[in-house]
Amino acid sequence: MFDLITNRDSNVKNDVLSGITVALALVPEAVAFAFVAGVEPMIGLYAAFMMGLITSAIGGRPGMISGATGAMAVVMVALVAQHGVQYLFAAVILAGLLQILCGIFKLGKFIRLVPYPVMLGFVNGLAIVIFLAQLGQFKVVNAFGQLEWMQGTMLYWMLGLVALTMAIIYLLPKLTTAVPASLVAIVTVTAMVHGLDLEARTVIDFVRDLLPEAQKATATLAGELPTFAIPMVPFTWETVMIVLPTSIILCLVGLIESLLTLSLIDEMTDTRGRGNKECVGQGVANTVNGFFGGMGGCAMIGQSMININSGGRGRLSGITAALVLLAFILFAAPLIEMIPLAALVGVMFVVVIATFEWASFRIIRGVNKEDAFVLFLVTAVTVIADLAIAVVVGVIVSALVFAWKHARHIEVKSHIDSDDWKVYDLEGPLFFGSVSHFKDLFDIANDPEHVVIDFKESRIWDSSGIDALDTLADKYEQQGKKLHIRHISDECRNLLRKADKFVEINVNEDPRYRVATDKLA
Structure with a gap:
C-alpha cells in the first residue's frame, strides 16, 4: 500500500x-x-x-x-x-x-x-x-x-x-x-x-x-x-x-x-x-x-x-x-x-x-462483515465527531464483536465412561460472554450420580467463568450428586469458592495459565 x-x-x-x-x-x-x-x-x-x-x-x-x-x-x-x-x-x-x-x-x-x-x-x-x-x-x-x-x-x-x-x-x-x-x-x-x-x-x-x-x-x-x-x-x-x-x-x-x-x-x-x-x-x-x-x-x-x-x-x-x-x-x-x-x-x-x-475495499468485499462494519463505523465517527471518540467506539465495538463470536464457540461432548460416570468434555473459552450458554450445556436433573467436567480443551478466562463453575457445582450438590472437575489450573482452583472440593488434581496434566481477575491484583 x-x-x-x-x-x-x-x-x-x-x-x-x-x-x-x-x-x-x-x-x-x-x-x-x-x-x-x-x-x-x-x-x-x-x-x-x-x-x-x-x-x-x-x-x-x-x-x-x-x-x-x-x-x-x-x-x-x-x-x-x-x-x-x-x-x-x-x-x-x-x-x-x-x-x-x-x-x-x-x-x-x-x-x-x-x-x-x-x-x-x-x-x-x-x-x-x-x-x-x-x-x-x-x-x-x-x-x-x-x-x-x-x-x-x-x-x-x-x-x-x-x-x-x-x-x-x-x-x-x-x-x-x-x-x-x-x-x-x-x-x-x-x-x-x-x-x-x-x-x-x-x-x-x-x-x-x-x-x-x-x-x-x-x-x-x-x-x-x-x-x-x-x-x-x-x-x-x-x-x-x-x-x-x-x-x-x-x-x-x-x-x-x-x-x-x-x-x-x-x-x-x-x-x-x-x-x-x-x-x-x-x-x-x-x-x-x-x-x-x-x-x-x-x-x-x-x-x-x-x-x-x-x-x-x-x-x-x-x-x-x-x-x-x-x-x-x-x-x-x-x-x-x-x-x-x-x-x-x-x-x-x-x-x-x-x-x-x-485495500480496505477488499475487507468490504470479504466474508468478514463484522470487520467491515467496524471499519465503516470508525470512518464515519472520525468524520462526523472526533478521532478519539471514533477510536474508543471502534475498540469497544471490536471487543464486543470478539466476545459475541467467542461466546458461541463453547460447546460440550458427553459420554458415559466404564464406571457409568457421565463425562462432559468442554471445548472453548469460559468467560463473561459464554457463561450463559455454558449453564445450558448440562442436564443436571437427568445426569447420573457421578458427573465429570473435563477442562482439558477449555480455559477459564475471568472471574465470571469461575463464578459460573461455582454455581454449577452448587446445583449438582443440591441434587445430591457428585461433581468431578478435571484439568483445571492451579490459579483457577485457588479462586473457586464452592467447587474447589470437587477438583481432581493431576500435576502432570493440569494446565497453568493466568486468569484476569482483580482477586489476583
Missing part, C-alpha cells in the same frame, strides 16, 4: 528538502486551527514550531511531524471562550505533564490493542477529513462579508493549478528523485501565478478572510521569537478544576492521534517507533508550548505523509521543518504569504490519495 512512497532511505538532503516542503504546508493549517480554537494566528504558528522541533528531537518516531491540529483545537474552544487564552496555556501545560506520566508509566504500549479494522477506519476517516478541509480553500468572502464558493475564472484557475500541482508530484519522481516533487510543485506554481499575474488566492488572502474587517489591511504572518511566560492565572485549586477536564481530553486526544500516526508510519516505512518515548516527547512539547505562548498540539497525519512521501525519514526532517517555519515567521513572511493556496491544496490532495487505505 501507499505506492506514492518513492524512497525509504534516510539522508541529510532528503530530510532537509522534505522539511522545507512540510514547513510550507504547515502555515495555513496552523493559522486555520488557531482560528478554530479562538486564538490569534501567531499562537498557532508558535505551536507548530515548538511541537515540531521538540517532538522531532526527543520523540519516539523519526520522520513524524507534530504541530497545531484540529483534533486538539476543537477541545480548546470552550475553555478559551469562557476563561481566556491564559487558561488555555495552563491547560496545555497540565496536559503535557499528563502525557509525560503516560510515557513514564509505559502506557503507550496499549496502542497495540487497537484492532486492524479500527486502524483502517482511522486512516480512511482522517483522509476524508483532510479532503473536506481543503474544500474550504475554494471559498471567498463576498461583498457582504460572507463566504461563498468560487465562480468563473478564479475557480477555473484554482482547479487548473491544483491539477498541475498534483501532476508534477506524480510525474516528477519518474524523471528524478533528486528533490522532493512536492517542493518543486509549490515553487513552480508560485512562480507561474506571480510571473503571469494569474487570478489566484494566496496564503495571505486566506488569513485576511479569517480576520475582522478592521484587521485585514495590516494582516501579516511576520512575528518574533516566542518568549517564556508563566500563565497569568490564579494558582488555586479552583483553577486546577477549571483546566483539568480540558487537560485530560487534550492529553488523550493528543496521544491517541500521535500513537496511531506513529503506527501508520511504522507500517509505511517498515520500521518500529517507540510509543512510550513519543508520549514523553509529546508531553514535553506541550508543556513548553504552555510556557511559551503556543496552543499545543500533537502529530499531524497530513504533514507526516508529506514528509514521508518527500523522502524525509530522520529526525532532521522534522527539525528542519520547524526551523524553516520559524525563519519564515522571523525573516521571510512575505515569501510564505505569496504562495498560492492551489499549490498547497494540490499537495494535500495527493496526501489524501496516499493516506486513504484503498
